[in-house]
Amino acid sequence: MSNAARGAETRQLILDASMDLFAQNGYDATSVAEICQRAEVSKGAFYHHFPSKQALFLDLMASWLQGVEGAFRMAGESASNVPQAFEDMAAMTGQLFDALEGGFPILLEFWRQASRQPKIWDEAVAPYHRYLDLFAGMIRKGVDEGAFSPITHPDSSARILMAVAMGLLLQASFDPHGSDWEAVTRSGIHLILDGMRS
Amino acid sequence: MSNAARGAETRQLILDASMDLFAQNGYDATSVAEICQRAEVSKGAFYHHFPSKQALFLDLMASWLQGVEGAFRMAGESASNVPQAFEDMAAMTGQLFDALEGGFPILLEFWRQASRQPKIWDEAVAPYHRYLDLFAGMIRKGVDEGAFSPITHPDSSARILMAVAMGLLLQASFDPHGSDWEAVTRSGIHLILDGMRS
Numbered sequence: 180m181s182n183a184a185r186g187a188e189t190r191q192l193i194l195d196a197s198m199d200l201f202a203q204n205g206y207d208a209t210s211v212a213e214i215c216q217r218a219e220v221s222k223g224a225f226y227h228h229f230p231s232k233q234a235l236f237l238d239l240m241a242s243w244l245q246g247v248e249g250a251f252r253m254a255g256e257s258a259s260n261v262p263q264a265f266e267d268m269a270a271m272t273g274q275l276f277d278a279l280e281g282g283f284p285i286l287l288e289f290w291r292q293a294s295r296q297p298k299i300w301d302e303a304v305a306p307y308h309r310y311l312d313l314f315a316g317m318i319r320k321g322v323d324e325g326a327f328s329p330i331t332h333p334d335s336s337a338r339i340l341m342a343v344a345m346g347l348l349l350q351a352s353f354d355p356h357g358s359d360w361e362a363v364t365r366s367g368i369h370l371i372l373d374g375m376r377s
Numbered sequence: 378m379s380n381a382a383r384g385a386e387t388r389q390l391i392l393d394a395s396m397d398l399f400a401q402n403g404y405d406a407t408s409v410a411e412i413c414q415r416a417e418v419s420k421g422a423f424y425h426h427f428p429s430k431q432a433l434f435l436d437l438m439a440s441w442l443q444g445v446e447g448a449f450r451m452a453g454e455s456a457s458n459v460p461q462a463f464e465d466m467a468a469m470t471g472q473l474f475d476a477l478e479g480g481f482p483i484l485l486e487f488w489r490q491a492s493r494q495p496k497i498w499d500e501a502v503a504p505y506h507r508y509l510d511l512f513a514g515m516i517r518k519g520v521d522e523g524a525f526s527p528i529t530h531p532d533s534s535a536r537i538l539m540a541v542a543m544g545l546l547l548q549a550s551f552d553p554h555g556s557d558w559e560a561v562t563r564s565g566i567h568l569i570l571d572g573m574r575s
Binding site: 205207208284287288290291294304307332334335336338339341342343344345346347349350353354358362363366367369370371372373374375376377 | 403405406482488489502530532533537539540541542543544547551552556560561565568569570571573574575
């Protein structure tokens with residue numbers, strides 16, 4: 180194996196081990212030493228790939244949320260109109276919930292810690308602001324196209340859609356079998372679209 | 378001072394000190410020893426009033442959420458119809474946000490820990506289920522009274538309203554000045570009510 184391939188493999192071992200440990204014990208309670216032990220790599224190897232546990236988490240978060248964002252953007256571009264694009268995005272949540280459910284409480288734990296550190300805070304919440312911008316842009320387009328009422332406020336409505344997504348992820352992560360969360364999400368997006376139309 | 382009055386005062390000192398410390402350092406990172414030091418009480422006095430840190434937190438949570446629930450139930454009873462009751466509840470969120478904003482991330486941290494302990498989990502999420510029942514009951518009444526469309530699903534819509542509330546609290550707690558959260562909440566409830574009417 181080349182050095183580059185070995186490096187990529189080590190990096191992946193660290194990412195996999197940290198995901199397992201974060202899911203099991205949470206972000207705060209997981210140490211770099213434990214990650215190294217689980218991944219069977221040295222601390223030197225860890226710090227060669229990641230300057231800190233925070234940097235590792237930002238990396239995990241970025242690849243996790245970029246996947247969702249990519250799927251959402253594709254839905255936005257392939258739908259024939261804006262309400263349909265939102266319905267398509269809601270219909271995807273079945274797969275997304277499985278991926279996001281376990282990760283969401285860990286993301287919240289990380290945010291809680293990062294909110295006290297201005298240096299990493301902007302990077303920590305960057306995906307949140309990108310989703311807000313994506314939603315607000317789509318709503319603005321829907322208003323321009325006449326699909327939504329002209330009194331619809333894009334920024335405020337984007338925050339409400341984001342609230343539905345976050346609030347349902349939160350309930351699903353604490354009560355996975357309490358409801359058919361995919362159906363509830365579709366119906367929530369539907370209610371809000373109906374509200375924006377009227 | 379009587380023994381009973383002294384006991385009540387000690388209890389309140391412990392509650393106040395723990396609120397400060399939980400808000401400052403989070404739930405996990407706060408120890409009983411620190412709470413005793415801040416409250417200037419002995420460990421013996423602490424355990425006389427609370428069997429554990431978890432029991433103390435459940436007590437804090439109960440008094441915090443019961444206040445909100447009481448205000449919500451009053452709004453439900455004094456409004457002339459169900460949509461108006463929801464609008465009145467949304468109009469209260471200004472005061473409630475101030476009270477809940479700081480506490481919500483700590484509640485989430487506690488839930489995360491409690492979710493691994495079946496013994497306390499039911500008690501930890503009891504207020505969540507009471508809110509869901511309150512909302513679902515109001516929606517059912519609104520459907521019966523003809524205010525909401527007959528295809529409205531009370532349980533699913535209650536979870537969506539809960540999602541809006543939780544998702545906005547979450548955004549407000551991480552980004553308090555990012556928006557006029559009271560106005561966004563009113564507009565979110567409004568959108569969903571419009572959706573349930575159509």
